[in-house]
Amino acid sequence: MKILDRYILTSFVKTFFSVFAILFFIFVLQGIWVFIGDLAGKDLDFITIFKFLFFYSPKMIPMVLPLSVLLASIMTFGDFSENYEFAAMKSSGISLQRAMRSLIIFIFILSGLSFWFINNVAPKSEFKFVNMRRDIIHTKPAMAISAGQFNSLGALNIKVEEKYGEKDEQLRNVTMHVINQQNSQNKTVIKAKTGKIETNENSPILKLHLFDGNYYEDVTTRRSSSNEPFIKSDFKHYIMSIDVSEFDKSEEELQEISNTANMMNISQLAYTIDSLDNNLKNEIKIQADADKENTRLFLSNTPKEPEITYKTIRLDSLLKQKKYAQKISLYSNAVAVAENIKFNITNNKNAVNEKEKHINRHWVALYEKFVIAFSCLLMFFIGAPLGAIIRKGGLGLPMVFAVLIFITYHFINTFGKKLAQENGITPFFGAWLSTLILLPMAITFTYKATRDRGINSIDNLLYPLTNYLKTKFKKKQNNIENV
Template identity: 55%
Template sequence: MKILDKYLLKTFLITFTTVFVILFFIFILQTVWLFISELAGKDLDLILVIKFLLFSMPRIIPLVLPLSVLLASIMTFGNLAENYEFAAMKSSGISLQRAMRILIIFICVLSLVAFWFANSVIPYAEYKFINFRKNIAQAKPAMAIAEGQFSDVGFYNIKVNKKSGENGNILTGVTIHEKPNNYGENKTVIKAKDGKLISSEKSSILKLELNNGYYYQDVTPKKYEDRSKLPFVKSAFKKHVINIDLSELNKVDTDQESVASTNGMLNVSELRYTLDSLNKNIDNEILSFSENINQRVGITRTMRAVKPEQKKKPLPNNLLSLFKKNKEKLELIKTASSNITSTIYSIDTTQKDLKEKQRDINKHYLALYEKFVIAFACFLMFFIGAPLGAIIRKGGLGLPIVFAVLIFITFHFINTFGKRLSQEGGMTPFMGAWMSSFILSPLAILLTYRATNDNGLINFDAITTPIYNLFQKISKRFLPSQNPQ
């Protein structure tokens, strides 16, 4: 390795390490701020808090790493250009590509490490993080109910607008969904103005005292045509007590692991296997439902296979003509209407279920592609930051930070927008995951080209010269020339 390569690599590594540590510390503080309500005032020992933070750290890497590469590249090459070190290199016959060669090798290695980290470390940390939060909530029932979101506590989903009191046991704006024992739809809803959470370490009963509320329960009519009216039973109460048995929840070991599989906890091979199973399941469900609907409306495979010339008797145009009594006709109409309503209800319900399953499949695809996007993002940010620093010729923490933040916010916004849109089926998960990379890649190519040819960030002459020539032509045409007498 030549002296120049050692110098460039050392300069870049020092800047990259410094920026990475600072940004990582900032994002850790943001994580602590997001989960401060789950940690503060809950009688958790220091070891549990440290474990909580350690398990949450790896999920920050996909944000910190590309931004660190971008900022370090701009600062490093900006300093070299500002101190005329690039001018000395070019006078010695060393081009920008030659100066970037050793750093390109380092970025390639860093991209491979980022992919390995996203494929191995982050899924394991996500697995541990989610289970650790669940185990803490079970060991500390006071933490089981969070503000502003539904929390699963026993056979109830509980949401509160605000928690107060010394241990967060005073609840305001309580909404409770009671889960049925047969895993059906939630038909019971309890809303209360305020309430109180009473728990004791010596008791396995979590007691909820609700004040000034209403009790709602959906009613399912026997007739399908009445279901569209959505009937329900409503009753008011001044005080209502709910006892939740936590005897099973309190038997918790914080080192015990029991997780449901989610897309964030899987590596590439596991995601591909899961996606294959999910796609087969949804295809089989669609086929089974279509056959069921065909049988319900009386269209069987045998009837579909019968050719027109094989039918002995043509069906009448009006089925009501087969019945003579008006009562029989009315019963036929009621039966047909009931069947149509039931079929439409079944189709709508199945459509919603299939849409939710497709959304879950899209999330798994996004989790798969994101592991590769993280690796490519390091490569992309380097080829944006390095030539940009050489063009603006400014180092330090001033102008480089402005450019880095603007570029990274654009990258992150497009990435988030693409993922949200692809989850809802607005585009393919591949395009949603790679949209930000596809949009910013031309910028990286343009900046590298302009930096290689010693062009500025914007060629103002290309803009001002045509405008100046246009005004010259207008002035010559409409303004008479003044000759000296």
């Protein structure tokens, strides 16, 4: 490797890893904010929290890696152009293509590594992350009760003034309202000076022990009076069992997340897609056969005389021969049959659409592994020539351009994937939509930079617009002078 190639590669790699580390840390902090509800107040040790974030961090690679390549490219080539190093290279007969040669090889290697990581490491990490999150939520059912506020557990509202003890299992000043589910009225109040939570890690049942308390219950009477009777009793030890799994909606969310295609590699996705396609074709065939069978049965149940010669006649002429009650019955039966057919067709159509969306999600996940790898190349060929054009290094202007370009890329990518998953466009086009839109930008910037058009200033990019505005302004000024 020549000295120039080593110098360019070293400058880019240092900038790239610095930017990657900073952005990766920022995105992981954003993940902590998203899942703060799962982590806070769970009495988790440092190792458990570290493993949680460690399994979550690979999800950030598709976001951080392209942005890091883009920003590092703009900063590196912006520094070269700002310090007139490109001018020195050009005077020595070294073109921009020659200066980018070592970095192109590095980006290809980086794209291959990112593809391997997304295909092999990220799915396993996603699987462990989802299961670990489920364990954190459900091995601590006592956390369903928080101190200092009312906690809604179905028909119960519980407030605890303080939780203390080694595992926050001891309670002080417990107030409990029991809601009547028939009329949604609160007529039972339980108060206790102290309490204790008893749980089992393998069970969602929370056993609540209350000590030294009172039990109040209003009695409903037929007479309306300002003085309503009530029942009051004292207790030394009162035990309640609460199934907190009935009130925890996160399990349904986790089951939905765990069934996504993000936990599969390419071979598993291909096998799953093939199986889903075959199941969908078989279901469509079964539904078509069922519709034919229902039509045949409906026609076979229609009364007809085999000796009658059939003619084409109007329905009104047949109904004239029936009595009013018989007409009502015929119309009612026809409406019922039509509604039944419509209901079956709608349900079958919705079921097929859901299966198609499920297949589309797998196709998008498969294409996304290639898109992430190609996005590194795309961002490099946008950032490197753009940095040479704007002639600015550092974190100022390059950061502005990088954020604008990446936000555009990420928005189009998210929009395309959602549209493809909802069967609006094909999964291939939805997954590659952002790449197809930004690819002309990469080609344009690379062409201008390699042709020395705008390599010293961004004014050449704006020259057609400024020239058009100057021409319009001059024409308007001449017209005013002539008047």
